[in-house]
Amino acid sequence: MSEVKVRFAPSPTGPLHIGGARSALFNWLYARRYHGKFVVRIEDTDLERSSRESEENILSSLRWLGLDWDEGIAAGGPAGPYRQTERLALYSQYAEELLESGWAYRCYCSEEELAAQREAQLAAGEMVGYNGQCRNLSEAECQQLENEGRKPVVRFRVPEGKVLTVRDQVRGDVSFDCHGIGDFIIVKSDGIPTYNFAVAVDDHTMGITHVIRAEEHLSNTPLQILLFEALGWPVPEFAHISLILGKDRAKMSKRHGATSIQQYRDLGYLPEAMVNFLALLGWSPGAEEEVFTLDQVQEKFSLDRVAKSPAVFDLDKLNWLNGHYIKHSPVERIADLAVPYLRQAGYLPETVDESLMAKVRLVTIAVREYLDYLSQIADHAGVFFTDPGYDDPEAQAVLSGEQVPAVFAALREQLTGAAALDEDRARALLKQLPKELGLGGKLVYQPLRVGLTGKTKGPELYHLLPALGPAKVIERLEKALGSAI
């Protein structure tokens, strides 16, 4: 078999969304697994809705996810250009070929006529499809209509009484009766090809061997096969992946919350978590291990382990995975990623120097175990950057304990003159304290926590101490003592 070549062909009509990202991922995985090529092509034949901005967003999201492509937009390659609006001449050439061979014909029906027709069919409960009005127009009739100022579209002449079978790698054979398919438009009246036509031409001319895409395209496939056959081209292999559903089991859409990769990126999700999560949606490694990198999946990926049933997007699991990666990535990286969120919360200035960055790292160590995604850091990091108040009744109750002054004094004693304080020293010190004072842990640690943060819950004390530094610790404890009633 020739080399595997797959593609991801988004329409730049919006940002890359979850479903598109998964399609791209599966294609990428397939290409890598079988040492083939991955092509990215832009399908911008919808002039109204397409934008360069969306295209940029899609490409940047793909790169962010780590899905690189061997050929295509921005990468170049032998079958370029890779933007459909730049391949118009190619489509006309094949449309012409189809017209000449009789597989296609010009249709002069107006949009109004078509709409009325469709409405009538729908009302009668019939199959919706073109009624073939212009199917056998003579040369003279065409000329006549054209003289009336009508702009024709080009339609494909769907053979009658034929049954088409899509050989699908995940679904098996799926058959469609041509009787249910009306003559469809392949070139619009403005000369722009229609989706199905452009796809067939591109997939062939780009040498695509496997078309892996979402299930919503399954019903388009017979039309494309018709085109391949009429043009005398080999039909590629197909694999239709089931849809990703929202909580209400309907296809994921904007009303389901964050649906674009960009949004997750902005919220502080890590690309490896997204990719890991997406890989698990509709595919299973078969083994028990579910946490893996792109490199690890590409070794195991195969279409026969792709699920046929649709999958509900489970935010809880994404959060868990992302939290997992946050906990296990190098602190430096997480701290760097956290900076924008801390800045946005007003905890950091525009420029962060090295000593401040050192503190951010300590803060990151202290709070990352509580995070599902990075933007949440703002909710946990406040105690490190803003001096607390002690109005909370619960806090007051703890602070009013009679042992509190002694506890604070003891810690202060330990800290005075201490230049720096690392986690190990903080742990040792904290462990010593109760013994030294002859008190139970709770009586020592609880007031310290409240004194330092104004709260009864929060980061570990041994993280708090180093991050705040001796001077700040002493300062806060004094203030806490002063505010005890």
Place this chain on the structure above:
RNA sequence: GGCCCCAUGGUCAAGUGGCCUAAGACACCGCCCUUUCACGGCGGUAACCCGGGUUCGAAUCCCGGUGGGGUCACCA
């Protein structure tokens, strides 16, 4: 409505006729640890949509029903 797809716990899913008195993960609920780390440890609740077949034997095969979804554009 026509056509098409799908159907194991709340969710993702393993399972390709006997190994299933059905894995694992997320979520949830307990207990432990309770201020030393290690996705902390241990445990629990919870599922084969229904009805017919085929078979010695069905979650697994066939048919029907039901349910969910997709698609029916000069959008992709």
